[in-house]
Amino acid sequence: MSEPLLSVRNLTMRFGGLTAVDDVSFDADQGAITAVIGPNGAGKTTLFNCLTGFYRPSSGALHLQAAGHVHRLERMQGHRIARRARVARTFQNIRLFPGMTALENLLIAQHNDLMRASGFTFLGIFGWPGYRRAEAAAVEKARYWLARMGMEERGDDLAGQLPYGAQRRLEIARAMCTEPVLLCLDEPAAGLNPRESAELNQILLLIRREHGCGILLIEHDMSVVMGISDRVVVLEYGRKIAEGTPAEVSRDPNVIRAYLGEEESAA
Amino acid sequence: MTVPAMLRDAGLAALVALALALPVVGIRTVDTGAVLGLDYRFGWVAIAVGIVFGGRLTALLLYDRLPRGPRRIRTKGLAGRSRTLVRYAAVAFIVFAAALPQLPFSDRYVVDTATQVLIYVMLGWGLNVVVGLAGLLDLGYVAFYAVGAYSYALLAKNFGLSFWECLPLAGAFAAFFGILLGFPVLRLRGDYLAIVTLGFGEMIRILLINWTTLTGGPNGLTSIPRPDFFGLAFTRSPAAGETAFHEFFGLAFSTQHRITFLYYLILILALVTGWAVERMRRLPVGRAWEALREDEIACQSLGINRTTTKLTAFAIGASFGGFAGSFFATRQGFISPESFTFIESATILAIVVLGGMGSQVGVVLAATVLVLLPEVFRDLAHYRMMVFGLAMVLIMVWRPTGFVTQRTPTVRLSDFTPDPGAAR
Structure with missing residues (x-):
């Protein structure tokens, strides 16, 4: 592995007097699963929002290395990060298009390609054959991801009426339909039962193996974090307090203190 | 709903009707040659208020006798047929x-x-x-x-x-x-x-x-x-x-x-x-x-x-x-x-x-x-x-x-036959 896929350098995000992310630096490798953990309010989601263009960082650099090109995410406009740098994300509270079907959700993820194929609507409106082919290919890609998520039968169901676990999986499928080089998952296991979390692990391992995209993961569920992560970054109060393999991090005294509290010296 | 509660409810409805009917029905402008005069029709107002009071009371009494149960909400069922129907x-x-x-x-x-x-x-x-x-x-x-x-x-x-x-x-x-x-x-x-x-x-x-x-x-x-x-x-x-x-x-x-x-x-x-x-x-x-x-x-x-x-x-x-x-x-x-x-x-x-x-x-x-x-x-x-x-x-x-209220999906999976060769 020569260059890291994503390198975060001295990232700082301030909201008025509050510093949510304070001088954080770490790397995420190509084809690796990097977990970001930390207690509530540690700045994990803020970090994600900076990465995916929802916030503009106060200072620091975010470099994404893809296809021999360096994208400077901290300078890019929101939707361009997904479109050009190919960073996809899911949300802590699921953000599907609830009134549309699962299949439509997956097609919207392929919007920019389809838009071009439809000649920016001018050709598509007259049923141009090139657009029909592109649409069929897009549906085929959606079908592939539905099958991967074990929900091929539910493609025509409204996304909002799917069971909770299926909604989580559909959101990941939707992110994957944008063909990302970096997939950012914000607590994908939240609200899942142990069996569903185990399935999620398999899905994430499969995505890494077969699609070679890097995964950045915020998670509280330690069975997910410890089971599949290649690297773990630990944040507390906006600062990075530890980084390493899951085994290293779980032994780190700083991490234990952050999660379990200070041991009383003269107990 | 008890009878006194119904009476109160009907009374309230009648009061609203009174407030509406008084200016709308009760007062009419009439042309008296030189100036615009007013014509009062309070009898009509009384009739309107009476109808609302009686109607509301009847509706409440009838509603009380209806079998209660969760209202059925139809969400699906027409999906396939509705397309040809439309x-x-x-x-x-x-x-x-x-x-x-x-x-x-x-x-x-x-x-x-x-x-x-x-x-x-x-x-x-x-x-x-x-x-x-x-x-x-x-x-x-x-x-x-x-x-x-x-x-x-x-x-x-x-x-x-x-x-x-x-x-x-x-x-x-x-x-x-x-x-x-x-x-x-x-x-x-x-x-x-x-x-x-x-x-x-x-x-x-x-x-x-x-x-x-x-x-x-x-x-x-x-x-x-x-x-x-x-x-x-x-x-x-x-x-x-x-x-x-x-x-x-x-x-x-x-x-x-x-x-x-x-x-x-x-x-x-x-x-x-x-x-x-x-x-x-x-x-x-x-x-x-x-x-x-x-x-x-x-x-x-x-x-x-x-x-x-x-x-x-x-x-x-x-x-x-x-x-x-x-x-x-x-x-x-x-x-x-x-x-x-x-x-x-x-x-x-x-x-x-x-x-x-x-x-x-x-x-x-x-x-x-x-x-x-x-x-x-x-x-x-x-x-x-x-x-x-x-x-x-x-x-x-x-x-x-x-x-x-039924939204027709813009695309259906069933309209596209699976093509095993196309999957990436």
């Missing part, structure tokens, strides 16, 4: 609409009313793009209607352009104004957006009133060129060197010809609008509009440019309003700012909401109801708006989310 209904509607002027009962009044319905259908379909699909509440839609009407009137009068030359220009001007409105409101949603669009609609109207040199101010524009049938004018005695419609076809002159022609013109315009909007809904641009309505943040995370998506919705919705405005101007032959007041925007929005947000079929139903109801109750004179209001309330009680 298709048949659409074909039946088009056949009926095309045959209407030839039907035995149709006269000038019927065709005129049908033309009015079709104008509102077209406006409803246009506004549906903005409100129903993209979820942007627009209370100033009449502004684009006005822009289209004045564009046609001014271009035709000052430059002698024909209707068909003016139509795309009017659409383009309206779309331009749509984008002009779109830019400042990109960040707004819901109530705030509604207020700004309301203001925009008023701005256009006030501009039309005050820019007297161009628009004629409150007097409006008169003698706007009427449309011709491929160069054949609908006049009894055409200008020298021109041929009139009835001469060319060897018919006796009738004013009905022009009215029928205008009817078919708006029918074609409306059908093209409906076709275009339905096609766009199934294209990436339409899906992006709907996605924007559902969740803007998610759209951005998928690389969809919210700015251009919103602006296209405003521009396309506005251009259909502009087309309809051109037709309005050529039909009336006279336009003034009076025709483009807020009540028009409200009516068009009511059509979209009453039809069921985003539903094409719903717009047709709602436009028909909204235009026909006041016509049907014309005999009730000034009580007809009261009946109209009552009908609206009843419709909203019966169907709170509009006539057609």
